[in-house]
Amino acid sequence: MEGQEKMPDPLLELGNLAERRTRAGQLQHALRTALALTDGDAAVVLIPSARRVERLVMYAGSPAPALLPADPQGSEVVRNLIECCEPLAVADLSEEAHLALSDACPGVGAGPALFTALRQRDPMPGYLAVYRRRGRARFALGEVRAMLLLSAWLGTALECLRLSSGAEKLALGDDLTGVYNARFLKSALRRELRRAGRFGQELSLVLADVDPIGGFGAEQGELRGAVLLRELAALLSQQVRSFDLLTRYRADEFMFVLPQTGKSGAVELAERMRALVESHAFPSLAAGAVTISLGVATFPQEGTDATALSASVERALAHAQQRGMNRVETLDRRAA
Secondary structure (H helix, E strand, C coil), rough: CCCCCCCCHHHHHHHCCCCCHHHHHHHHHHHHHHHHHCCEEEEEEEEEECCCEEEEEEEECCCCEEEEECCCCCCCHHHHHHHCCCCCCCCCCCHHEEEEEEEECCCCCCCCEEEECCCCCCCCCCCEEEEEECCCCCCHHHHHHHHHHHHHHHHHHHHHHHHHHHHHHHHHHHCCCCCEEEHHHHHHHHHHHHHHHHHCCCCCEEEEEEEECCCCHHHHHHHHHHHHHHHHHHHHHCCCCCEEEEEECCEEEEEEEECCCCCCHHHHHHHHHHHHHCCCCCCCCCCCCCCEEEEEECCCCCCCCCCHHHHHHHHHHHHHHHHHCEEECCCEEECC
């Protein structure tokens, strides 16, 4: 239509539904788009949260963003955006000492700067900013409008990603303990076994079950069903690596999937967890009152698919329970 302002191509590309990005990917894409829209020398995104302030920068020509320290006194720009609710454009950041102190961009000599509010669920806004070196032209009205659209898109994209991640966690997580559930275990174990087979690696399963607790009456059943299992899951989750998987297998049972781990390494981990639980004082119970028995099975020696390996680790756990409990067992040796 004649006289209608044309949407810049980088903004049109944001609507590509085929693109599925992680949070880091969304932030990187927004920073790169900001540089393309404004011919800036650097772009910065600042995202506040209850735990910390995240501040990332991407310089023109850089392949990826870098982390910037955030001012412990807070952002003067954010305070300004809260008060005026409009984009903040300055001709020369060096002439705005109160802003430059907390929100200048390292590596870019203070010159024109443009800040647009980034709004999410957090009541405190962040911002998306672009910077030019001293002596370059200030940002034009069309660039301000484009950055407003980009900030709105990024805020929405990050919020949608947060909501979808939360929904996925609800579907794949165990309501009581917060770890992954048995549904997730089925698909994850098959995936990890395929990977282990492809690269010729070992993979081990550890199955842990809570031993019967002496004097544990019916009136305490709620404790065992809730508080104890939640605390046990939290305790066990501290012992695994970032790429290991901890899932609730059945009522009082937890399954660990340990990629790139042979039998000796899995037995060592299982023994460490057994000793940790035995020495831990759970609510209303003395240390030693709660113990666990554990079975260990390893791919490919004791199963080449998920069904066979799961059956092997269940048999190993049964051996541990039959031999007195509070112990670790494998199918080919008895770990004391």
